[in-house]
Amino acid sequence: MEKKRIVVKIGSSSLTDSKGAIDQSKLSDHIASIANLRNSGHEVLLVSSGAVAAGFAKLGYPTRPVTLKGKQAAAAVGQSLLIQSYNEQLSKYGMVPAQVLITRNDFSKRDRYRNAYSTLTELLERNILPIINENDTVSVEELTFGDNDMLSSLVSGLIHADQLIILTDINGVYDKNPKEDQSAKRIDYLPEITEEWKNAAKGTGSKVGTGGMKSKLIAAETALSLGVKVFIGKGTGENKLIDIIEGKGDGTYIGSDALTSINSNRQWIALHSTVQGSLYVDEGAEMALVNNGSSLLPAGIYKVEGIFEKGNVVEVFGINGIIGKGEVLYSSEELKNIITQRAEEKRIEKHPKLEVIHRDRWVKI
Ligand SMILES: Nc1ncnc2c1ncn2[C@@H]1O[C@H](COP(=O)(O)OP(=O)(O)O)[C@@H](O)[C@H]1O
Numbered sequence: 085m086e087k088k089r090i091v092v093k094i095g096s097s098s099l100t101d102s103k104g105a106i107d108q109s110k111l112s113d114h115i116a117s118i119a120n121l122r123n124s125g126h127e128v129l130l131v132s133s134g135a136v137a138a139g140f141a142k143l144g145y146p147t148r149p150v151t152l153k154g155k156q157a158a159a160a161v162g163q164s165l166l167i168q169s170y171n172e173q174l175s176k177y178g179m180v181p182a183q184v185l186i187t188r189n190d191f192s193k194r195d196r197y198r199n200a201y202s203t204l205t206e207l208l209e210r211n212i213l214p215i216i217n218e219n220d221t222v223s224v225e226e227l228t229f230g231d232n233d234m235l236s237s238l239v240s241g242l243i244h245a246d247q248l249i250i251l252t253d254i255n256g257v258y259d260k261n262p263k264e265d266q267s268a269k270r271i272d273y274l275p276e277i278t279e280e281w282k283n284a285a286k287g288t289g290s291k292v293g294t295g296g297m298k299s300k301l302i303a304a305e306t307a308l309s310l311g312v313k314v315f316i317g318k319g320t321g322e323n324k325l326i327d328i329i330e331g332k333g334d335g336t337y338i339g340s341d342a343l344t345s346i347n348s349n350r351q352w353i354a355l356h357s358t359v360q361g362s363l364y365v366d367e368g369a370e371m372a373l374v375n376n377g378s379s380l381l382p383a384g385i386y387k388v389e390g391i392f393e394k395g396n397v398v399e400v401f402g403i404n405g406i407i408g409k410g411e412v413l414y415s416s417e418e419l420k421n422i423i424t425q426r427a428e429e430k431r432i433e434k435h436p437k438l439e440v441i442h443r444d445r446w447v448k449i
C-alpha cells in the first residue's frame with residue numbers, strides 16, 4: 085500500500101460531553117483507529133480541539149464560556165487534561181505524542197512558518213504523533229485561525245498532506261442542517277465547494293463545537309486550494325480511518341487525486357504574508373503574469389505604492405483591479421527610481437536581478 089500523509093482533525097463534540105468532561109470511550113476509539121492507520125504504514129498528524137470544552141467545568145462555568153478570558157482560562161486547564169488523556173491512551177499502543185500549540189502569528193512570520201514545517205516533519209520521521217491545537221491561552225480574537233477546521237487545513241497544506249480527515253458529530257455534509265430539517269439528504273461526494281454549499285451549512289451543531297459545518301466547508305475550500313483532498317464525517321471502531329482512506333468512510337468526500345500541491349513559498353505568500361505595498365502593471369505585464377505564467381519584469385510597472393524592502397510581499401494591480409500577490413526582488417525605492425528614469429528617458433541603471441517578482445514567488449488571486 086502506498087504510504088500516505090494524513091491529517092486527522094477531531095472536533096470538540098467528538099471528544100467531550102456537553103457537561104465539560106473528556107469522553108474517554110470516544111477518545112480511545114479515535115486512538116485505536118489512529119494506531120491502526122499508523123500500523124498500516126501511514127504518517128498521521130492529529131489536530132485536536134476540545135481544550136475549552138474539557139476545561140470549563142473545572143473552572144466552575146456551567147457551559148462553554150463566551151468571554152475571551154473565560155475561553156483562554158478554560159483552554160489552559162483543558163489542554164493539559166486532554167494531553168494527559170492522549171498520553172494514557174497512546175501508551176497502550178506504544179505511541180508517543182508531541183503537543184504542538186500554534187498561533188496565527190507563528191504562521192505570519194516566514195522563518196517561524198518554515199520552522200513549523202521542519203519540526204513537524206522531524207516528529208513524523210521519528211515516529212511521534214504530533215497533536216496540534218491553537219494556543220488559545222495566548223491567542224487574541226483579532227489574530228486567530230478562526231477555528232481548528234481552518235488550522236487543520238493550513239497544517240495539511242504546510243506539510244503537503246495527501247488527505248485531511250475532519251471527524252465530527254455528523255456523518256457528512258447535508259443539503260440542509262439535518263438537526264433542524266429531517267428531510268435533509270447526505271452528499272457523498274463534492275468535487276468543489278461552492279457558495280451554495282456554504283449557505284446550506286449554516287448554524288452550529290453541538291453545545292461544545294464552534295463553527296458548525298460552514299466552517300468545515302470554508303476550511304475544505306482552503307485545503308483544496310492547497311492541493312489537499314478532504315473527508316468530513318464520522319465513524320466508529322479501529323478501522324474507521326483505514327475505511328475512510330480506502331473510500332469506504334461514512335461521510336462526504338471532497339476533491340480528488342487530480343489536485344496539485346502548492347509549494348510552501350506560494351502558500352505562505354497567499355495565506356500568511358502581510359502585504360507591504362502595491363505595484364500597478366500595464367496590459368502586457370498583466371497578460372504575462374496571469375496567462376503566460378511569466379515573471380514580472382520592471383518594464384511592465386507604471387506605479388509603485390507604499391514603502392517596502394526586497395523580500396516583502398506586495399499586491400499587484402492590473403487594468404481592472406487586483407490580479408495577485410508576490411515577493412519582490414527590489415525595494416520600493418529602487419522601483420520608483422527605475423520608473424522615474426524611464427519617464428525621463430534616462431538609461432536605466434544596470435541591475436543584477438532582472439525580475440521584480442519571480443514566477444515561483446507569485447500567486448494569482
Ligand atoms: N448542511 C449541514 N450538513 C451537516 N451538518 C450541518 C449542516 N449545517 C449545519 N450543520 C451542523 O454542523 C455540526 C457540526 O459542527 P460542530 O458542532 O462545530 O462540530 P465540531 O465540534 O466537530 O467542529 C453538525 O452537528 C450539524 O448540526
Ligand SMILES: N[C@@H](CCC(=O)OP(=O)(O)O)C(=O)O
Binds near residue numbers: 134159231296
Ligand atoms: N482550540 C479550541 C477549539 C476550537 C474549535 O475549532 O473547536 P471545534 O469546532 O470543536 O473544532 C479548543 O481546543 O477548545
